[in-house]
Amino acid sequence: xxxxxxxxxxxxxxxxxxxxxxxxxxxxxxxxxxxxxxxxxxxxxxxxxxxxxxxxxxxxxxxxxxxxxxxxxxxxxxxxxxxxxxxxxxxxxxxxxxxxxxxxxxxxxxxxxxxxxxxxxxxxxxxxxxxxxxxxxxxxxxxxxxxxxxxxxxxxxxxxxxxxxxxxxxxxxxxxxxxxxxxxxxxxxxxxxxxxxxxxxxxxxxxxxxxxxxxxxxxxxxxxxxxxxxxxxxxxxxxxxxxxxxxxxxxxxxxxxxxxxxxxxxxxxxxxxxxxxxxxxxxxxxxxxxxxxxxxxxxxxxxxxxxxxxxxxxxxxxxxxxxxxxxxxxxxxxxxxxxxxxxxxxxxxxxxxxxxxxxxxxxxxxxxxxxxxxxxxxxxxxxxxxxxxxxxxxxxxxxxx
Amino acid sequence: xxxxxxxxxxxxxxxxxxxxxxxxxxxxxxxxxxxxxxxxxxxxxxxxxxxxxxxxxxxxxxxxxxxxxxxxxxxxxxxxxxxxxxxxxxxxxxxxxxxxxxxxxxxxxxxxxxxxxxxxxxxxxxxxxxxxxxxxxxxxxxxxxxxxxxxxxxxxxxxxxxxxxxxxxxxxxxxxxxxxxxxxxxxxxxxxxxxxxxxxxxxxxxxxxxxxxxxxxxxxxxxxxxxxxxxxxxxxxxxxxxxxxxxxxxxxxxxxxxxxxxxxxxxxxxxxxxxxxxxxxxxxxxxxxxxxxxxxxxxxxxxxxxxxxxxxxxxxxxxxxxxxxxxxxxxxxxxxxxxxxxxxxxxxxxxxxxxxxxxxxxxxxxxxxxxxxxxxxxxxxxxxxxxxxxxxxxxxxxxxx
Numbered sequence: 001x002x003x004x005x006x007x008x009x010x011x012x013x014x015x016x017x018x019x020x021x022x023x024x025x026x027x028x029x030x031x032x033x034x035x036x037x038x039x040x041x042x043x044x045x046x047x048x049x050x051x052x053x054x055x056x057x058x059x060x061x062x063x064x065x066x067x068x069x070x071x072x073x074x075x076x077x078x079x080x081x082x083x084x085x086x087x088x089x090x091x092x093x094x095x096x097x098x099x100x101x102x103x104x105x106x107x108x109x110x111x112x113x114x115x116x117x118x119x120x121x122x123x124x125x126x127x128x129x130x131x132x133x134x135x136x137x138x139x140x141x142x143x144x145x146x147x148x149x150x151x152x153x154x155x156x157x158x159x160x161x162x163x164x165x166x167x168x169x170x171x172x173x174x175x176x177x178x179x180x181x182x183x184x185x186x187x188x189x190x191x192x193x194x195x196x197x198x199x200x201x202x203x204x205x206x207x208x209x210x211x212x213x214x215x216x217x218x219x220x221x222x223x224x225x226x227x228x229x230x231x232x233x234x235x236x237x238x239x240x241x242x243x244x245x246x247x248x249x250x251x252x253x254x255x256x257x258x259x260x261x262x263x264x265x266x267x268x269x270x271x272x273x274x275x276x277x278x279x280x281x282x283x284x285x286x287x288x289x290x291x292x293x294x295x296x297x298x299x300x301x302x303x304x305x306x307x308x309x310x311x312x313x314x315x316x317x318x319x320x321x322x323x324x325x326x327x328x329x330x331x332x333x334x335x336x337x338x339x340x341x342x343x344x345x346x347x348x349x350x351x352x353x354x355x356x357x358x359x360x361x362x363x364x365x366x367x368x369x370x371x372x373x374x375x376x377x378x379x380x381x382x383x384x385x386x387x388x389x390x391x392x393x394x395x396x397x398x399x400x401x
Numbered sequence: 402x403x404x405x406x407x408x409x410x411x412x413x414x415x416x417x418x419x420x421x422x423x424x425x426x427x428x429x430x431x432x433x434x435x436x437x438x439x440x441x442x443x444x445x446x447x448x449x450x451x452x453x454x455x456x457x458x459x460x461x462x463x464x465x466x467x468x469x470x471x472x473x474x475x476x477x478x479x480x481x482x483x484x485x486x487x488x489x490x491x492x493x494x495x496x497x498x499x500x501x502x503x504x505x506x507x508x509x510x511x512x513x514x515x516x517x518x519x520x521x522x523x524x525x526x527x528x529x530x531x532x533x534x535x536x537x538x539x540x541x542x543x544x545x546x547x548x549x550x551x552x553x554x555x556x557x558x559x560x561x562x563x564x565x566x567x568x569x570x571x572x573x574x575x576x577x578x579x580x581x582x583x584x585x586x587x588x589x590x591x592x593x594x595x596x597x598x599x600x601x602x603x604x605x606x607x608x609x610x611x612x613x614x615x616x617x618x619x620x621x622x623x624x625x626x627x628x629x630x631x632x633x634x635x636x637x638x639x640x641x642x643x644x645x646x647x648x649x650x651x652x653x654x655x656x657x658x659x660x661x662x663x664x665x666x667x668x669x670x671x672x673x674x675x676x677x678x679x680x681x682x683x684x685x686x687x688x689x690x691x692x693x694x695x696x697x698x699x700x701x702x703x704x705x706x707x708x709x710x711x712x713x714x715x716x717x718x719x720x721x722x723x724x725x726x727x728x729x730x731x732x733x734x735x736x737x738x739x740x741x742x743x744x745x746x747x748x749x750x751x752x753x754x755x756x757x758x759x760x761x762x763x764x765x766x767x768x769x770x771x772x773x774x775x776x777x778x779x780x781x782x783x784x785x786x787x788x789x790x791x792x793x794x795x796x797x798x799x800x801x802x
Contacts, residue, residue, distance in 0.1 A: 030676035147676035222641035240623035275548035
């Protein structure tokens with residue numbers, strides 16, 4: 001059991017990741033099928049007899065199914081209060097990556113809702129992904145893993161909920177890539193979703209975001225240890241390249257003012273330069289290396305590649321609207337809550353505003369909140385206190401309608 | 402001879418890079434000395450009998466001495482109208498990297514001024530750098546090259562001008578790292594500089610810029626082909642890592658709106674996804690790889706490392722002001738022109754404003770212009786037409802005073 005003080009008021013307590021094997025193959029956008037597919041998941045709260053209180057929480061690029069509560073895995077929590085994306089992939093250890101948002105009395109209130117979180121398709125924390133064994137070869141998929149899309153992730157989530165006997169969702173919620181999944185749910189299964197909570201997300205990543213993701217993937221693929229994707233079992237992994245990818249990602253998750261506030265130009269060793277290119281000289285250089293080192297220990301490089309590719313492909317207007325976002329959202333029946341953060345330059349508020357305008361132009365119920373906060377994209381993991389009343393109020397309306 | 406049409410009105414014509422060997426060792430901030438030091442340089446215009454019409458132009462991270470005119474080197478010009486940092490290191494080929502700014506009737510008017518540009522200390526285009534032979538070993542310096550600073554670059558420029566018999570400078574001018582050198586000149590040699598033209602630069606890179614540079618260097622140093630810096634003569638070089646470094650740099654030189662305008666989310670092959678992680682799928686992905694490939698063919702990775710380190714160290718307030726920028730600039734006697742660009746997020750206008758305010762608080766002559774332009778940091782190489790009247794007017798004042 002964890003020490004009592006790690007369980008804050010409103011904790012869902014000690015939790016366990018479970019697994020489901022889907023009975024049927026998952027048909028993918030690329031034309032291939034995946035079978036078998038295993039899905040790792042956690043649940044919090046109690047499923048109502050009518051199965052009408054389910055909220056599906058979708059995680060972001062580096063996350064996993066452990067969204068809330070305390071896992072009894074031996075490793076400690078990765079929550080550290082800054083650079084919160086660290087939490088967004090606690091890989092079953094310590095507190096869940098959205099523990100501040102999920103629990104009794106919290107934004108996603110487990111006294112009312114049955115909250116489900118799965119590790120996404122292509123993941124490396126229990127759900128079938130590139131490191132899983134390909135039944136055709138009895139070897140890990142590696143380079144033979146199919147290139148997946150956000151829609152493929154959502155189809156997998158749909159098939160998983162079928163196994164649990166859950167037809168409808170009271171809400172789908174997520175930040176970043178998780179928000180993309182929520183939007184995709186509303187388009188693919190309009191009759192099965194009552195509400196969307198889309199946080200720090202977009203209908204299509206802007207070109208600079210596409211570029212950052214491309215650079216991160218190239219950093220991994222240019223690492224000779226990547227071996228074309230077939231590094232499993234070779235005793236080496238592209239940790240050097242994935243470290244660089246993580247450092248790029250990390251800086252895009254934070255805002256420039258947040259870096260000034262946290263690190264400034266402080267040197268590692270008081271005010272003395274050491275005249276070195278190999279060693280960190282500024283505090284932020286040391287911090288970045290630490291972030292890279294801790295990430296590569298817990299995450300699979302191929303999962304990073306396939307997930308990053310999926311989120312750059314995501315483009316509702318192209319996929320479903322012939323170039324028109326309103327066209328793509330025409331069939332949506334869910335009520336939509338959008339939350340964006342003023343300092344998020346990777347998923348800027350403008351994208352949420354575009355979704356809001358498209359939905360409004362279609363006469364669909366939507367509200368968009370832009371929270372003034374300095375920590376960039378990571379706000380969706382950090383600004384729990386300010387998101388909570390907005391989300392609770394939005395979900396309460398659902399109940400009363 | 403180049404075809405006539407490549408020589409625009411106001412061209413300085415065909416030019417040649419020349420070389421000077423400094424007679425004395427250069428004393429470095431790190432405590433070491435470098436000897437011998439060779440400096441590559443070009444000159445444009447005519448030195449006045451009183452030697453009072455000299456403008457020193459300093460280049461940025463990836464530049465060289467070939468700032469203007471047409472070089473008869475066999476390779477073609479790298480000017481391509483976008484991603485202008487490409488020009489900022491044409492490595493003696495084609496048109497100079499600031500050809501639009503230097504020539505008869507141009508911003509730096511060679512009908513009046515004798516313009517000098519050197520390849521900076523640590524460079525890879527003729528001036529002594531990490532790829533030069535260390536006389537102590539008869540091998541390239543590689544990992545044994547000293548960690549240099551912007552002040553070391555400026556001391557080398559000072560020693561070089563001594564060889565040419567030039568005592569005073571009518572102006573020192575540069576963009577980005579070139580602007581840092583100009584500021585350093587005014588602090589180190591206050592009695593020898595009449596005017597500064599500091600473009601898209603700063604008194605100290607902000608923490609996010611420190612982070613990008615750190616990531617770029619790590620990308621190079623994590624490439625096994627880097628071999629601790631001693632890759633010369635081994636038949637391999639850290640091209641994979643330097644390509645990633647260049648891609649990171651390239652995106653920081655441009656603005657997000659410029660990427661939307663130029664690339665949007667256009668796919669390489671019409672509207673068909675190919676479902677690939679290894680091949681470029683978006684135009685911007687292909688563009689980035691092209692930028693990386695062309696850069697690694699012309700630039701030395703160790704020069705990138707040492708130059709990047711120098712520009713992150715640069716911090717006038719720390720070096721000379723005990724933390725106060727005004728304190729650092731107290732001894733400056735040069736008139737100062739600052740130009741910044743509204744969309745430059747790597748060297749944002751705020752930094753130029755801070756320099757302006759510090760100089761103004763000291764009662765020193767300064768003017769600061771923030772040009773509204775969309776192309777980010779690269780504007781200093783692209784927005785020639787809008788910088789020209791500002792610079793000409795500023796330099797004309799000097800003549801009349």
